[in-house]
Structures are given as structure tokens and as C-alpha cells.
Amino acid sequence: MKEGKMIAMLLAGGQGSRLKLLTKEVAKPAVPFGGKYRIIDFPLSNCSNSNIFDVGILTQYKPYQLNSHIGIGSAWDLDRRSGGVRILPPYTNEQGGRWYKGTANAIFENISFVDELDPEFVLILSGDHIYKMDYSKMLDFHIAKKADITISVIQVPWDETSRFGILNVDEDNFITEFEEKPKHAKSNLASMGIYIFNWKLLRAYLIAEEKKAESAGDFGKDIIPQMKADGKKTYAYQFEGYWKDVGTVKSYWEANMDLLSEDNELDLYDSNWKIYTKNKHLPPQYISCGASVANSLINEGCKIEGNVENSVLFNEIHIKNTSNVNSTVILSGVTIEENCNIYNAVIMEDVVIKAGTTIGSPDSDVVYLVSKNKIIESE
């Protein structure tokens, strides 16, 4: 065991079905976000920026785009001679194929991967959230508290506590109680699904849990309650800053819109905590004589001839003359022909919006998800 060494295991197998068509072809961590990223870029960049260079990515659902996005990890400086980023899909052994049953089971199936890297600590991450976080500070906290488990938590509005796993803590941040989606919460500290475990201890629990026939193989439902029951020291690490679970099309749209406020908490322009992503090698964007662009994010390879306001545009988007785009997220490769009016939409990759189309209206707050074949209204 290498002293003080921490590796990350990133759970990236979830489908995220409430994102509808956005996750029809890709797993949720591969969903595009913020003009040039995919959601998984955030935890991966956090790892690289936190000096964690060994990351196992547990995939299961439609991993192809994710694999192709991550490649050998060079975008995040995780292409290492040894260690580095490694995709860990399910596999077969003599007993046949074994899909991952739950979050903890996925780690159990890859014990030999972790053993080879031989860490003292394991950081469990999910690939579903947008945030910037220095995991090394969480580790410092974990070590200072001599904790067995540390769970990262964030304050959520009191009226939303019923949507989260809530942790009650004492003044030392020792966790006194868990409540899963409580109706009347005693605290507004929600678990972010980020855990640090001492590997030796976690390893023993994973093996023990696997022997229980009734186990769901889940951290939240099985492993952590069991450790707590056994009197292991569990602490809550309070994170402050922007953190968003983009669970639905509407919250996805909102999180993109958040980036347009000039002093948004995520601050993607901070050169000390860059968010890395796979590079596309495209030329700069061109804004034509007749165009107008305001309060928007625009990316490489775009050609803007129309009017864009309050919008987030990915790569290689062509907005033609006399079209208006407002409060809209447009993924890569979209063309919007002449004379269109688009409000409050999320337009998926490579869609062509025919000339004269109108989607949404400035007076409504319904968000429209536009794919090649259909338009869905948000919940």
C-alpha cells in the first residue's frame, strides 16, 4: 500500500433516462454541456487538477461515445505510462457474464484493478454532476479527522431536501444520521455521492457485502449503512460552490443558462482550474457583417449570420441570415436556416432547422428538446 495515495473510481454507467433523447445514444456522463464539454469532463478535470492521476471509469450503458471521448485520456493529462485513466466495463469469467448490479458491486468486480494500483484511499465519484472541486482538500479533511468514510455534502434549499439523501451531523461534522429523501428533514446537507474510503476497509466490506444474497450492491443502501452500524467513523465534508445535478431536460437547460451570468459561480475562465475536454481542431468562429450576438457563449467553427441572444452554442453551428435564436442551447453541427425564430430550446446534434421555422415563444417558459425527428416539451 502506497502511503497517502488516492485513486478515483468514477461511476459512469447510468443512463439518465429523464434526460430523454439526450441520453438515447449516450450515457448521461457523455451528454454535452456548456458549449464544449461533456458532463464527465468536470469530475475528470477535477481529478487532474487535484493531482489524482489514476482514474478507473466504470461504464455499462452505451459506452461507445464515452470511450471515444475519453480515448487514452490525453485531454486530461491522464495518459500515463502506468496508471492513468482506464475504462472498466463489465466482463465474463468462468461463471459467465457479470453486469454491474449496483455502485458498490461495480467496484467489487474491479478489486484487482484497485489492488494493482495499491492505494491507501479510494475516491468514489459519479459522472453526473457539474461542479469544480479540489478533492485533495477533501482528502486532507478525511486524514485530519482520521475518518473511515468521508462523504461530501452541500447545503440545498430547505424546500428541496425531500429530493436528496440528507445527512445529519454534529458540530464536528461527524455524521449522526442518514435520511433518504426525508419528508421533514432535520438538516439541509445533501450527499453529493462523493465518498472517500480507506481502501483496506472498503475492500473487506465489498467482499462481505457480495456474500449477502439480498444485497443491492449499493453504497448508499448497503455499504455505508453497514459501516455506520459497525461503528466506523463517518464524517461529512462540507463543499461550498456551484454543484448541479442536471437530471431533467429543464434543469439541463437551466444549468447551461447559468453560465451566461457574468459572475456565475462555476467560472469556466479560471485558468487555475481549467476544465479539459477532447479537442476538435476547428478554426475560430466567424461573425458576419449582418450578425448580432449578445450575452451568449459561442464556440469554434461556428458561422453566425443571424441574431443570437442569451444562448449557448457548441461547435460548427451555422445560423443563417435573419434568423433569431434566444435562450437556447444548440449542440454541435446544427444548421438554422433563414427566417427562423427559436426560443427556450435545446437543439440536438446535427439537426437542420428548416427556413421559416418557429419554436417556442418569448412569453412561455416551456423548454423544447429538438431532435432530428421530433420536438418534445419539457416536464
Place this chain on the structure above:
Amino acid sequence: MKEGKMIAMLLAGGQGSRLKLLTKEVAKPAVPFGGKYRIIDFPLSNCSNSNIFDVGILTQYKPYQLNSHIGIGSAWDLDRRSGGVRILPPYTNEQGGRWYKGTANAIFENISFVDELDPEFVLILSGDHIYKMDYSKMLDFHIAKKADITISVIQVPWDETSRFGILNVDEDNFITEFEEKPKHAKSNLASMGIYIFNWKLLRAYLIAEEKKAESAGDFGKDIIPQMKADGKKTYAYQFEGYWKDVGTVKSYWEANMDLLSEDNELDLYDSNWKIYTKNKHLPPQYISCGASVANSLINEGCKIEGNVENSVLFNEIHIKNTSNVNSTVILSGVTIEENCNIYNAVIMEDVVIKAGTTIGSPDSDVVYLVSKNKIIESE
């Protein structure tokens, strides 16, 4: 479609159960061979030396060692900005998990991977054989013949034809007939399991085959006979040189022993066709004052104090004083203590042979497979 471009799809999912304990922890392509290689190094190095830089590796059975061996492909110069080597495990989609049913089905499940690379030709390889081959010459043949499929064949001894898939060809190498393990073969040209297809054509057949309920999803049983039946042009490319399927412990031992003859056909010393493998960063081998070594292959990190003859030694092996090793293959990390006599054995990784042990005898041709817990005699 990029003109003339060929990619390789390497089937590396087989268990190779006749190799017994050698494939208990790893898939057959990951079995060590020839002092420093694993079997898969041969097709991978062939790809790199043939200027094929896009290789999909289809894994299924215990892929962990294989993943860790291949890493990002840098050993084979296959760590590319785009393309390069990519491990392709089975995955789940909305309909649930889908294990690879057969060789062709494994390619079917990864059509989108191939489509993204957009080749004109696809080379199908297996990870089970030891050989050096310039696939670009086979492609030249395929193009010159304007073939739809080209199958690489090798002449096998007539008395072994019943173990192979035999192809009958006319004087132009046009394939007239297939016979699977024929009792009375009309030809001694055996299929090497290496195919070149035109991707567009193969793609259509894979999709059509998948729709048949009774299909095994196999190239040899389904796809190729169907293409043949439809009158597609199938040619045999005659390969000359060393080619060995190390299917059993005895043939594995023999293939290693083959390397000791000074003009063996495989010629691993040819600097124009290097076989690449993952590097271990070990110091040179040390031969002590009292040692004797003859007609043997020895590798980095070994310390030889005893007598070694007609043997193949991998990395970091320690042979102590007064021990004799003869006609034996020793995998990495083995220690042979004092006063041992070993004949005709294959000793697995990290085994410690206690002082005074005798295995085998100079008069027998039984081969012994030695693992940590037991010794198995060969068939």
C-alpha cells in the same frame, strides 16, 4: 469512406481452456510467450509493422490483464490522437446487456466504432496465434484480385488436415470449396482465421445475419458461407512462414522450444519486423561466477547462479546455486531454490520451487505445468 484505408478488428475474447491453468486468470491472447511477450503482441506488432494504426480489440473473457498489458497502446506505437488501439468490451443498451455471441456478432455490436473510422477494408484477426505477417501484402493481393473476401491460408501437414478448416482453391487461388475438419481432405490449405472484407459489404451481411434467429453470429459458420452462396468473390492468400496455434500446454511448450533453434523461422532478432511488448523497466540479467547457461533465452532482471540449458526464461527469475533447469519454460518472477532438477516443465508466474525439488526426467517427454498449488502432466 477513405480510399484504401484498412483497419483491424482483433478477436481477443477466447478463453483457450485447453491451456488449463495458463488461462485460469487471463484470456488466451494474454498468455506469456517467448521470454518476454504475450501472444497478442504478435498480431498487434504485425499491425503496427504493416502500417495499420487503427485496431479494435474485442474482449470478453477476463480482460483485466489484457487491458493492463495493452494500456494506451504505446508499446506498439498505437497510442494515436485519433484511432489507435481501442478495447471494445460488450455493453448494455436499452434492451439490456449483450454479450458477444460469436466472432461476427462481436463485430456487429461494434459497427458504430468501425463506421467512425470509416475504412474501405476491415481485417479480422484472432489473438491466438504466433506468427509474423505483413498484412499490407495480403491487402495488395485482395485489391489485385478485386476480391470481396480474402482468407489467409497456410499449408499444414496432410495428416493434420482433419484438425483445421480446409479450403480448396483453383489455380488462381479462387476458393472453390470449404471443408470444416474434413476426414479426407482434398487440399492441405488451412484457414488461419485472418480475413479481409470490404467494409460496406461486410456491414450489410452483419446486419442481415443478425436478423436470423438461428444464426451463431460466426464468420466461419455463417457469414462466409452465406457470402459464398451469394456468389461473392472469395480468394485464398497463401502465407508462407512460421505460424502456430498454441492450443495445448504441450504445443505451447513446443512453440517456446522452437525459438531455441538458431535458425528458427520466427526470427525474433529481425530489426525490420520487431515484436513489441509492454516494457517492464528492469535492469539487465546477471550471470554469476558459478553459473552455466547454454542454448537458452534469458531476460531482464534474471539472476542465474545455477545451470540452465535448452530453456526459455522470462523476467526476474532467480535460479540458485547447484540447481539444474533443462528444456523448461519459466514465466516471470519464479525462484528456483538450491539443488533442484527440473526437466520438460512450464512453470507459472511467481512460483517458488523449494530446495531439493525434482520435476520431470531427462528420459521422458511428458511436459509438466507447474503452478503455485499443483503440478499437471500434459495430455
Place this chain on the structure above:
Amino acid sequence: MKNCLGMINLSENDGAFGVLCQNRPTSMLPFAGRYRVIDFMLSNMVNSGINNIGVFTGNKVRSVMDHLGSGQPWDLDRKINGLFLFTPTYDYTSINAKVGDLDLFFQNKSFVKNAKQEHLFFAKSYMLANIDLSQAYEDYIASGADIAIVYKKVSDVKNRFIGCDKINFSEAGEFVSIGHNLGMEEDFNLSLEMYFMKKTVYFDLLFDSVEKGNANYLKQAILNNLGKYKVHTIEYKGYVSCINSIRNYFDANMAILNPEISNELFFEHGHIFTKVKDEPSTHYMKNAKVKNSFIANGCQIDGYVENSIIFRGVKIEKGCIVRNSIIMQKTHIDENVHLNYTILDKRTTINQGVTLIGDPSLPYIGGKKAVISKEGNL
């Protein structure tokens, strides 16, 4: 083209660029919002299938090494073949002055000797184009010639391409000589200084010239031996711009505001690769007004920008007017600045209220990391 070795010689004359080339050669001049001049020739080679490339640097090595590194953006960080940099060697014992490229090639002859490729392709970086070299290569191979020269017919160019090489043909259309363009002719055949050559011919030329001492430059050596070899010429019909003066550099940048030209330069025969900077989206803020401009990622723009090229990570505050200008990476333009016909090098800071106005014939130039404020240059 895997049987062809690429050779890029960066020892171009950069005297005409003043402060822009104080610490960088011409090949490293920033171009078109996110590129360096050399990115085009390197990408041309890689896109055409050349995967073994030697770059012969001039004296300004540091800038070249920083940008090219191990060649990763061009997929040239390989075990076999890849990108090799050759820096000048200093030899105080030789009485011969080290002028021209032949000496550098001679010093590093083992690179070519050990390469498995049988043909060579020589290029400079300052002839900027997106060119399909594989087609030219096929033409060269088919011709059976020993040497092939790529040229372009240019017309209506009086007083342009001054100092470039011109190719002269006989009336029968046969290649006769390479001359020096003084700008006297309306139409002429511009040499793109791209040569294909058999490896054997290269060594003949190299050794012959070193022994005779009658050539400092490869093209001189070719001319000295015209009778001995079969020389083929290949016409290139696409767009090319020649970066050999501040004026031409400025015009070449402005030319990409023409969508036809930018389409050809960035997409025609493959993408142009460059070092990745991981910049976020460009943020057009509330007061932004942008017209006819080429803008890279990572910028934050709250002012008025017209007919300009804005590089990665530039910040333009509100109240600014930026017209007909080239603003390089990480420059910060504070509120109420007015710029016209200006080139600002990397990491320049323009403080509040400054006005800088140049002329299209010679734009105002702010050197790298300059800080300009109304009270004078801090």
C-alpha cells in the same frame, strides 16, 4: 506517402517583421486566431500521409520547441518515424561561414540516411496553404523525374510577392531556371519552394555541393546541376499566401474574413492542427457588437469589434472600439480603448482610454507583453 520523408527548413529571413519576430522565427508567427504559420505545412504533410518529418530550426529554438514539443497535436509523437527537431550546431573551428540550409542538412545527414523513406519533400513554412501533397507526390512519382518543383501561376500581382522565387519556362514550356521576383511582371510563376526529390539525388547534390563549395542553399545546388537531372514542375491551383513582410502578414490574416478563403484554408484538404490550449467558450457579453470578425475560443468580449482577428483568451471590455486589427492571445483591452489597424502581440495590456491607430500599409504594432496606458508605456 509513407515512402516520402518531410523536411521543413525554418531558417527563413525574418528581418522584415521587427518586434514580432524578436524571439520567434517567421514560422512561429501567430495566425488566424489560433494557429502558428508552421501549423499549415505540418498539417498538410500529416493530412497527406507523411509521418516522418524533420524540422530544421533556425537560432530561435526555444519558441519552436515550445510549440512543436513532441509533435502530439499532429499525431507525430511516435516510436517509429514522427517529428524530429534539428537545432543549429556551432563549430568554431571551421573557417567556412555557415550560411544557407545545405550546411544544416549536411550536419544532420544521418537523419535522412537512416530513414526508410526513398523520397524527400522539402518545404518552407511561410508559403501558407492547405494543399493536397499526396496528389502532387503522385504526379512527381508518375513523371519519373529526379526533382519536382511546385509552383503557382499568379497574375495581377505587380509589387506583390517581392523577393520570392519565380520559375522561368522556355517558350516550349520547359523548366529553365529559378529567379528572384522583383515585382516587375504582372503575371509570373511563383515557386512555392516545395521540392520533391529522390533520396539518392539529394545525397548526390549534398555531397557534390559540400565538396565543390559552390552552393549554400539547396535550390542553388539544384540549379548548379540542372543538366544532370530530370526536373519536373507541378502546378498548384489553390489559394496561397506568402508571409514575408508585415504588410503581407496583415493582409493574409485579413484575407480569412473572406468565407471562401477561410473555407479553403481550414477545410479543403483536411483540418489544420495546432497546440491545444483548453480555452472555454467565447463569451459575448451584454454590450458586445461584433461584425465581420474571426474570433477564437476563450475570449470575453463586451465592446465593438469589426474586421478583426481575435486570438484565444482575449478580453475586450465595454466601450472599446476595435477595427481592422489583429489581437493576439491573452491580450487584455481595458474600457474605452480605440484601436484601428493595430497588431497586438501576445499578453499585451492596453489600459483604459488609449487610442492606437496605424495604417493598412504599416499597422501599429504592440510587442509581446507590452503594457500601454495613457500616461505612457509603463
Place this chain on the structure above:
Amino acid sequence: MKNCLGMINLSENDGAFGVLCQNRPTSMLPFAGRYRVIDFMLSNMVNSGINNIGVFTGNKVRSVMDHLGSGQPWDLDRKINGLFLFTPTYDYTSINAKVGDLDLFFQNKSFVKNAKQEHLFFAKSYMLANIDLSQAYEDYIASGADIAIVYKKVSDVKNRFIGCDKINFSEAGEFVSIGHNLGMEEDFNLSLEMYFMKKTVYFDLLFDSVEKGNANYLKQAILNNLGKYKVHTIEYKGYVSCINSIRNYFDANMAILNPEISNELFFEHGHIFTKVKDEPSTHYMKNAKVKNSFIANGCQIDGYVENSIIFRGVKIEKGCIVRNSIIMQKTHIDENVHLNYTILDKRTTINQGVTLIGDPSLPYIGGKKAVISKEGNL
């Protein structure tokens, strides 16, 4: 040690190595069958967690660039941090002679300035050891000193380590000065020329020395300012060999035939990394007889070898006797050759029947690519 920047200065005096250093600096001398001298210090740094390293090359740049490349074998080919090479710059306008390492550091001061690390570790390559730098670093940090120097007590070394630095202590055990070893003392404190230093102290020393013009070398600058800074000394107790003459180079190679020394050098604090050559197994053929030798991969041996170091890809035919020799990469020794106390550089060819015998005090040396046959040097 991620808060510590590594600085390796390769401008060592290589005059004592004759033909072995004709085209390579000391740091690139082949060592122990498959390494170069610099591999040890680079691996020490990487194994201790230093991941941002500047290497300041001397004039023999080509050899350094070939071996280090992008730093891949040391896992230093990174986007953030990694390996950076600094080649000498030539400035014909300055009247000051360019002697020593301070000028090179000054020319490239922005590397240190822009690095996020707050501490620096300086080393040379020719003090060869497998040393746990992280322990020394902790000691330095704990001491609160501005500068820390690593030394080793050596004893019974009269006439060895000539020309090395020695550390002098007062009777109270306080660090007093750095001197020059002339070999007069049996026991002394050998400076390993490894220094830890706060970044702020480094810039004070650098700027002060450049302005005053009173130091060419960093260690001179340290000595000039001893009163101003708290200097700590750290004792190293492991094995070290000093590669500063042919004799020492030969002895250092032979020393690894001692299993205790080779165990310490190759395994004690992590592996030593070097450029990968993809050599197959070594084949001991029917007539091979090998005693007490260190043999790299890829060799084909059919002769008698004793007390020797054989590098990668060497071929020794039958009837040969090779004793007490260092045979470098890809050398081919034909039948019936007899060698004793010989050093053969890379790719040497020794034809049939040649006998070459040197002496332990000065071995016979065959230069790179030499061809030696009985009829004379072809």
C-alpha cells in the same frame, strides 16, 4: 514533492572522456548495459514525485534530444508540468564570456518564474545513485533552511573523487564552505552537488549575481551569500559513484557486478527508467560460457564472457574471449576475437581474430561505429 521543481544541468566537464564524449555529454554516457548516466537522476526525481523538470543541455544537444525526447519513459510527457529542455542560446552581441550555469539559468528564468512550485532542487547527472529525494526534501522543509546541500561522508578515498566538491564543517559541526577535492585527505565530506532552494532565494541569488557580475556558477553565488541565508546540510548514506573520468566510469560499471551494489542501484528506491529499445530475449547459444557478467536483452552470445558489461543487441560469436570489458549497444564481435580491459562504443565491429588488450588504469577504447580488423582499421 509536487511543490518542488527539478533542475538538471548537463553542462558538465566532459574533457576527460576523449572519444567517448566526442558527440555526447557525460550525462549521455551509456551505463550498466542499458542506461544512460542521466537516467538515474531523472528516475530519482520521478520516483520521488517531482514531475516538473528542466534539463539545461550543454552544446551536444542532438544526443540529449534523441534520448530524452518528450520524456515518455519517465512519464514526463505531460500537458501540465513534464520535461523541458533548454538549449544554450548564442548571443554575439554581449561582451561577457558565457561561462558557467548561471547565465543559462538567467536566460531561461521564465521557466522557473512561471512554474507553480515554490522550491527548487538542483542536480548534476554525474553523481550516480538511487536516492530517495523525498526524504531529503522533507528534511530540508523541516529544517526551515533557505538552502540545503546533500553530501556523503566518504572514507579511504585518497586519490579518488579528484576534482569533486567537498563540504567543510567547523569544529562545531556547522557548514562553513564548499571546496575542491585534490585527493589529500583519506576521509572527507563529498558534495553530491544537489541543492534544495526556495524559489525566492534562487531569484535573489540569480539577480544579485548577474547585477554584481561576481559569479558564473550557482554554487559560487551560494558561497558569496552564505551570510545572508540559512544553509542546511543533509547526509546521504547510500551508494554513489562519480562519473568524471574514464577510470571512474570503468570502475562504476564494474561495480555493478557486485550484487549488493546492483540491488541498491536498480531497486532500492524505485526502478530506473530509460528509453525502450524493444529488444528480444538474450540468446545464449551452444558454445556460450558466461561468468560474473551483466548482460542486457537482445544479445546473441556464443563465446566466453567474464567480468563484463554487455549492452543491448550485442553479438559475440564463437571462439571469442571477452573479459573485464564494457561492450556497448549493437556491437558485433566476430569469431575468435580476444578482448581484455576494453570499452567498445555503440555499433562497433570487431572482425575475426582481433586481439585488443587494455589495462584497468586505462582501458582500450573503440570509438562509436569503429571497424577493427586484423589488417588495420578499415
